Amino acid sequence: METMKLNNGIECPVIGIGTYMLQPADAERSVREALKMGYSLVDTANAYVNERAVGRGMRDSGVEREKIFLSTKLWPSEYENPGAVDETLERLGVDYVDLLYIHQPAGNWPAGYRQLEKAYREGKARSIGISNFEGKYIEELEGKLEIVPQFIQVEAHPYFTQKELRATLDKYGIRLMSWYPLGHGDKKLINEPIFATLGEKYGKTPAQIILRWHTQMGFAVIPGSRNVDHIRDNLDILDFRLTDTEMEMISALDEGRRYYNRTDAQLDSFAAWRPDFERA
Numbered sequence: 001m002e003t004m005k006l007n008n009g010i011e012c013p014v015i016g017i018g019t020y021m022l023q024p025a026d027a028e029r030s031v032r033e034a035l036k037m038g039y040s041l042v043d044t045a046n047a048y049v050n051e052r053a054v055g056r057g058m059r060d061s062g063v064e065r066e067k068i069f070l071s072t073k074l075w076p077s078e079y080e081n082p083g084a085v086d087e088t089l090e091r092l093g094v095d096y097v098d099l100l101y102i103h104q105p106a107g108n109w110p111a112g113y114r115q116l117e118k119a120y121r122e123g124k125a126r127s128i129g130i131s132n133f134e135g136k137y138i139e140e141l142e143g144k145l146e147i148v149p150q151f152i153q154v155e156a157h158p159y160f161t162q163k164e165l166r167a168t169l170d171k172y173g174i175r176l177m178s179w180y181p182l183g184h185g186d187k188k189l190i191n192e193p194i195f196a197t198l199g200e201k202y203g204k205t206p207a208q209i210i211l212r213w214h215t216q217m218g219f220a221v222i223p224g225s226r227n228v229d230h231i232r233d234n235l236d237i238l239d240f241r242l243t244d245t246e247m248e249m250i251s252a253l254d255e256g257r258r259y260y261n262r263t264d265a266q267l268d269s270f271a272a273w274r275p276d277f278e279r280a
């Protein structure tokens with residue numbers, strides 16, 4: 001497995017499995033099968049309401065805990081809950097996570113970030129991150145940091161390459177983890193002719209070409225899937241390399257188009273919502 005070195009010296013696999021919108025039974029199965037076939041990075045969140053299922057998938061895979069890079073996210077409703085980190089660990093059935101994010105710049109997010117720093121100092125999170133903190137939010141955070149985060153998780157794909165944000169990240173050595181790496185399955189993106197052409201050249205599917213572009217951009221990538229064939233394909237992207245010209249041709253698809261345009265009103269609604277956590 002190819003890994004990337006984080007700004008605190010630890011290594012993170014470049015490709016993993018995402019679990020957004022996966023019902024518990026699907027999340028459990030996708031995680032278990034992914035780990036059995038050689039994945040070692042798993043991404044979930046309080047808000048996905050599948051952390052217990054992800055924990056079961058990890059245990060049932062037979063893969064040792066230390067071989068798995070587990071990422072999860074605190075939801076804004078938890079930022080002021082002093083038990084938030086321990087409750088998250090309990091749901092996952094682990095003593096520590098490898099990466100702990102605050103999920104949204106909503107509610108009392110400075111309190112959420114303090115929780116990350118505390119978890120990091122206590123060894124409950126081996127690295128910490130901010131999710132959806134583009135623009136003014138990362139600027140605001142810059143003045144409040146005691147520990148520089150290792151990751152930012154944001155929407156990124158060939159239609160939206162996060163050019164502006166990347167300049168700020170380089171200053172701190174913060175790594176980017178792409179969400180919606182395949183445009184959330186958008187056929188328009190996947191069917192762009194360039195991916196079929198390059199797929200033919202390298203003997204890969206369009207989705208594999210897109211995922212390889214992410215890793216060569218220096219991003220960690222966590223495609224979500226319920227389909228075991230897709231899960232297998234998505235890992236099988238490290239035995240070829242796109243040329244610089246091919247990378248540029250793919251990046252030229254960037255038309256500044258996000259799939260998800262969040263508003264300030266949505267941030268308020270995020271702060272007001274509490275996940276209905278799985279009970280068992």
Ligand SMILES: NC(=O)c1ccc[n+]([C@@H]2O[C@H](COP(=O)([O-])OP(=O)(O)OC[C@H]3O[C@@H](n4cnc5c(N)ncnc54)[C@H](OP(=O)(O)O)[C@@H]3O)[C@@H](O)[C@H]2O)c1
Pocket residue numbers: 017018019020021043044103131132153154178179180181182183184185186207208222223224225226227230231233234
């Ligand atoms: N921090 C945040 O706010 C945030 C927001 C959204 C997502 N995320 C994270 O990012 C992860 C990725 O995002 P996502 O899952 O929403 O979107 P995505 O990975 O861009 O796309 C997932 C979709 O692509 C399809 N797919 C997967 N592999 C494929 C392949 N090889 N060929 C063709 N289609 C394929 C899947 O369908 P099948 O099930 O049929 O394979 C699914 O419909 C999430 O799972 C989550 O962990 C974070």
